[in-house]
Amino acid sequence: MSTGVTVSSMSTYAILGCGSVGHAVAEELAEEGKHVLILDKDADRVEALRDQDLNAQQTDIMDASVSAAVEDRDVILILASDVEANKAAVSTIREGGGDQFIVVRASDPVSKDELLDLGADVVINPSEVIADSALRALETGELEYKARQLADLLGETDGKLAILTHDNPDPDSIASAVALQAIAEEYDVEADIVYDGDIGHQENRAFVNLLGIELIHQSETSLDEYSAVALVDHMKSGALTADVEVDIFIDHFEPDEGIDADFTDVRPNVSSTSTILTKYIQEFDLSPSEAVATALLYGIRAETMDFKRETTPADLTAAAYLYPFANHDTLEQVESPSMSPETLDVLAEAIQNREVQGSHLVSNAGFIRDREALTQAAQHLLNLEGITTTAVFGIADDKIYLAARSKDIRINIGNALEDAFAGIGEAAGHSTQGSVEIPLGIFTGIESGDGNRDTLLQLTEEAVRRKLFQALGVDSSSPSTGESANGS
Numbered sequence: 001m002s003t004g005v006t007v008s009s010m011s012t013y014a015i016l017g018c019g020s021v022g023h024a025v026a027e028e029l030a031e032e033g034k035h036v037l038i039l040d041k042d043a044d045r046v047e048a049l050r051d052q053d054l055n056a057q058q059t060d061i062m063d064a065s066v067s068a069a070v071e072d073r074d075v076i077l078i079l080a081s082d083v084e085a086n087k088a089a090v091s092t093i094r095e096g097g098g099d100q101f102i103v104v105r106a107s108d109p110v111s112k113d114e115l116l117d118l119g120a121d122v123v124i125n126p127s128e129v130i131a132d133s134a135l136r137a138l139e140t141g142e143l144e145y146k147a148r149q150l151a152d153l154l155g156e157t158d159g160k161l162a163i164l165t166h167d168n169p170d171p172d173s174i175a176s177a178v179a180l181q182a183i184a185e186e187y188d189v190e191a192d193i194v195y196d197g198d199i200g201h202q203e204n205r206a207f208v209n210l211l212g213i214e215l216i217h218q219s220e221t222s223l224d225e226y227s228a229v230a231l232v233d234h235m236k237s238g239a240l241t242a243d244v245e246v247d248i249f250i251d252h253f254e255p256d257e258g259i260d261a262d263f264t265d266v267r268p269n270v271s272s273t274s275t276i277l278t279k280y281i282q283e284f285d286l287s288p289s290e291a292v293a294t295a296l297l298y299g300i301r302a303e304t305m306d307f308k309r310e311t312t313p314a315d316l317t318a319a320a321y322l323y324p325f326a327n328h329d330t331l332e333q334v335e336s337p338s339m340s341p342e343t344l345d346v347l348a349e350a351i352q353n354r355e356v357q358g359s360h361l362v363s364n365a366g367f368i369r370d371r372e373a374l375t376q377a378a379q380h381l382l383n384l385e386g387i388t389t390t391a392v393f394g395i396a397d398d399k400i401y402l403a404a405r406s407k408d409i410r411i412n413i414g415n416a417l418e419d420a421f422a423g424i425g426e427a428a429g430h431s432t433q434g435s436v437e438i439p440l441g442i443f444t445g446i447e448s449g450d451g452n453r454d455t456l457l458q459l460t461e462e463a464v465r466r467k468l469f470q471a472l473g474v475d476s477s478s479p480s481t482g483e484s485a486n487g488s
Contacts, residue, residue, distance in 0.1 A: 011034070011074040011075050012034075012035040012036075012037075012072065012073045012074050012075070013029055013034055013035065013036045013037070013073060013074070013075045013076075013077065014036070014037045014038075014039065014069075014070040014073040014075070014076045014077070015036060015037070015038045015039070015077045015079060016039045016040075016061040016066065016070070016076065016077070016078045016079065016080065016086075016089050017039075017040060017061055017078060017079050017080025017081070017082070017085065017086070017089075017105075018038045018039075018040040018045060018049065018056070018079070019079070019080065019081050021079050021081075021105065021126055022038070022040075022077070022079040022080070023049075025077060025079065026038055026049070026054055027052075030054060035055075036054065036055060037055050037056075037057070037069075037070070037073060038054055038055060038056040038057070039056075039057055039058075039059040039061055039066065039069060039070070040056065040058065040059070040061075041058065041059065041060040041061065042058075043058050046058045057069070061078065061080060061085055061086075061088070061089040062084075062085050062088040062089065062092075063092075064092055066089055066092055066093070067092045067093050067095075067096030067098055068096070070093065070098070070100065071096075071098060073100060074100060074101065075100060075101045075102075075103070076093065076098075076100045076101070076102045076103070077102075077103045077104075078090060078102065078103070078104040078105065078120075079104075079105045080105065081105070083105070083106060083107045083111045083115075086104050086105055086106075086115065087111075087114060087115060087118060089104075090102060090104055090115060090118045090119055090120050091118050091119075093119075094118065094119035101121050102119065102120050102121050102122075103120070103121065103122045103123075103124065104120040104122070104123055104124075105123075105124055105125075105126065106123045106124065106125045107125065107127075108125070109125075112125060143279055143280075143283050144283065146263075146265055146280075147280060147283040147284060149263055150183070150248070150263055150265075150280065151187065151284070153228075153247065153248065153262055153263050154183070154184055154187035154189050155187055157184075157187070157189045157227060157228045157247075158227055159226065159227030159228070160189070160190045160191065160192060160225065160226045160227060160228075161184050161189050161190070161191040161192070161226060161227070161228045161229070161230060161247075162191070162192055162194050162221075162223055162225075162226040162228070162229045162230065163177045163180050163181055163184075163191050163192065163193050163194065163230045163232060164177075164194050164195070164218075164229065164230065164231050164232070164234060165177050165193065165194070165195045165215075165232060165233065165234065166233055166234045167195070167196045167197040168195075168196075168197035168198055168199070168372075169195045169197075169199065169204070169215075169233075170201075170204060170233075170302065170303075171203075171204060171207055171274075171295075171298050171299045171302040171303070172233050172272045172273055172274050172299040172300075172302060172303040173232060173233035173234070173273065173299075174193070174195075174204070174207065174208065174213060174215070174295065174299070175274045175277070175295035175296045175298060175299030175300075176232040176233050176250065176273040176274050176276070176277045176296075176299060177193040177232050177233075178193065178211075178213055178291070178292055178295045178296075179274070179277035179278070179280070179281060179288075179292055179295070179296055180230060180232055180248070180250070180277060181193060182281075182286070182288070182289065182292050183277075183280060183281070183284060183286070186284065186286060189228075191230075192214075192216050192221070192226070193213070193214065193215045193216065194215070194216050194217075194218055194221060194223075195215050195216075195217060195218065196217070196218040196219075198372070199215070201372040201375060201376070202343065202372070202376070203302075203334060203335065204372075206333065206334045207295075207298060207334045210330050210333055210334055211291045211294060211295055211330065212291065213291075213295070223244060228247040228248070229244060229245065229246055229247055229248075230246075230247060230248035230249070230250070231246055231248065231249045231250070231251070231259070231261075232248075232250050232251070232273055232277070233250075233251055233252070233253075233273035234249070234251060246259055246260065246261040246262075247261060247262045247263065248261060248262070248263045248264075249261040249263070249264045249265070249266070250264075250265045250266075250273060250276055250277065251265075251266050251273055252266070252267055252268060252270050252271065252272055252273045252275070252276060253266070253268065254266055254268055269312060269314070270312050270314045270315060271300075271303055271304050271309070271310045271311055271312055271315050272299055272300045272303035272304060272315060273299070273303075274295075274296045274297075274299030274300045274303065274318070275300055275312075275314050275315045275318040277296060278296050278300075278318035278321060278322060279314070279318065281296075282321060287325070288322065288325050289325075290325060290326065290327050291327075292325075293322045293325030293326045294325075294326040294327045294330055294331060296318070296322050297319055297322040297323065297326045297331065298326075298331055298334060298335075300315055300318060300319050300322075301319070301331075305432060305433075307319070309430065309431065309432050310430065310431065342368075342369055342370045342373055343370065343372075343373040343376050343377070345373075346365045346368055346370070346373035346374065346376075346377050346392075346394065347373070347376065347377045347380055349363075349364075349365045349366050350363040350364075350365045350374075350377040350378075350381060350392045351363070351381070353365070353366075354381065355465065356387070357469055357472075357474040358474055359386055359387055359388040359389065359408065360387075360388070360389045360390075360391075360468075360469065360472050360474060361381055361384065361387050361389065361390045361391070362390075362391045362392075362393075362464075362465050362468050362469065363377075363381070363390075363391070363392050363393075364392075364393060364394070364457065364460075364461045364464075364465075365377060365392055365393065365394035366394055366395070366457060367394065367395050367396065367457075368394035368395065368396050368401070369396065371394065371396055371401040371403075374392045374393065374394055374401055374402065374403040375403040375435075377392045377403070378390045378391065378392045378403045378404055378405045379405050381405075382405045382406075382407060388406060388407050388408035388411075389404070389405070389406040389407075389408050389411060389413065389472060390404060390405050390406075391403070391404040391468050392404075393436075393460075393464050395440070395456070395457070395460065398439065398440050399437050399438060399439055399440060400425070400436075400437070400438040400439075400440060400460055400464065401435070401436070401437055402417070402435060402436040402437075402438070402464065403433075403434075403435050404416075404417060404429070404433065404434045404435070404436075405432065405433050406431070406432050406433070407432065411431075411472065412430075412431045413429055413430075413431065413432060413433060413434045414427070414428065414429025414430050414431065414433070414434040416434070416471045416472060417429055417434040417435075417436050417471070419471050420436075420467040420468055420470065420471035421436050421438060421467060424438055425437055425438030425439070426438075438464075440456075440460070
């Protein structure tokens with residue numbers, strides 16, 4: 001815990017109450033050459049401490065004299081197991097005008113609050129410290145065990161490995177695949193990164209091109225050519241058929257249906273699969289190449305929206321590890337790609353057709369060629385004054401595609417989309433972003449002819465806007481409280 005207080009190497013210390021915890025702290029400080037005074041009411045314990053050449057005095061820490069006994073000390077550690085005695089000691093020192101830095105032991109959250117109110121600077125709970133230490137040890141041990149499993153599996157792989165991303169892969173999925181490919185190479189296993197769908201978003205295309213990442217479209221290969229198959233950040237994809245045998249599955253989402261793999265590592269307690277692969281890079285003691293480090297760092301940043309969305313300590317420590325290895329000029333280029341004419345057209349159409357209810361904006365971009373342009377339009381529109389939630393939809397390939405963004409902490413946009421389109425479309429997302437795919441269904445046959453295209457747009461627009469505004473808790477039939485274009 002950071003306290004904002006720096007203790008110099010020449011500071012003097014007092015330990016009040018020297019049970020097992022105090023004894024351990026006293027020995028550590030003494031080994032570091034610190035000047036330590038120990039106060040304890042148990043005569044036998046004080047005698048034993050003196051036998052160890054420790055400066056110990058017999059004093060009841062609840063006694064009023066304790067304030068004078070420690071007045072020349074810079075740091076006071078009150079570590080008795082008796083919390084009431086600890087409270088009394090803090091009160092005595094503070095009421096006596098002592099301004100020393102005080103660290104004190106609590107037994108539960110209630111006593112912690114009470115000790116802080118009495119003037120303690122830092123309060124520790126040994127049971128919490130032990131639990132945290134045990135969890136860290138468990139996490140470290142589990143990672144070592146998983147790393148051995150993965151190493152054994154790769155060592156036994158005779159032939160090429162196919163690493164599958166999810167459909168229309170995003171930076172987290174691609175970066176995770178790049179990292180697993182690098183790990184596989186350490187075990188002399190050649191690996192191909194295979195994807196389905198499109199890499200449509202300009203940032204994603206820039207990401208792949210600038211880092212020289214080689215990807216193979218699933219239509220250009222057959223999984224039968226590979227002796228092993230790995231899925232990374234793949235939970236959201238439905239591209240695989242049931243007869244594909246999976247050897248490795250790594251994700252930060254729990255799959256909707258169980259995936260029977262020889263090696264599985266799923267960690268919902270982190271925000272990106274890139275974080276998980278970074279931990280493996282560290283566990284295997286590999287120095288990541290510039291391309292791998294840059295990819296992983298961008299994967300973490302993209303998935304956490306530059307550490308503003310559901311970021312965990314593990315994500316931050318992984319990013320800190322990668323930072324010195326990454327090419328930050330490349331990252332800047334990836335994050336600032338030029339806007340394609342298609343994206344500009346979609347953005348212009350979305351601006352023209354926007355409807356605002358309160359702080360929520362919904363817009364129809366019409367017939368589109370690049371569905372990833374919807375994502376960029378939704379993000380750009382979120383910058384409009386007074387807007388906290390955006391949703392932009394368009395029609396392509398006999399489907400309605402929708403992208404949404406939100407910075408309203410009261411709304412989980414992913415859940416809102418699932419509620420709005422349950423049963424008629426496939427929704428996915430997080431608290432701040434989401435997407436939907438809706439088959440046109442009975443409207444599909446209307447598409448031929450300009451007049452019929454207009455009818456199709458009108459019908460889908462009415463249905464999508466109504467469902468969206470209802471899910472967001474506003475009445476789309478009421479007059480707009482914000483902007484409206486074209487009389488929408």
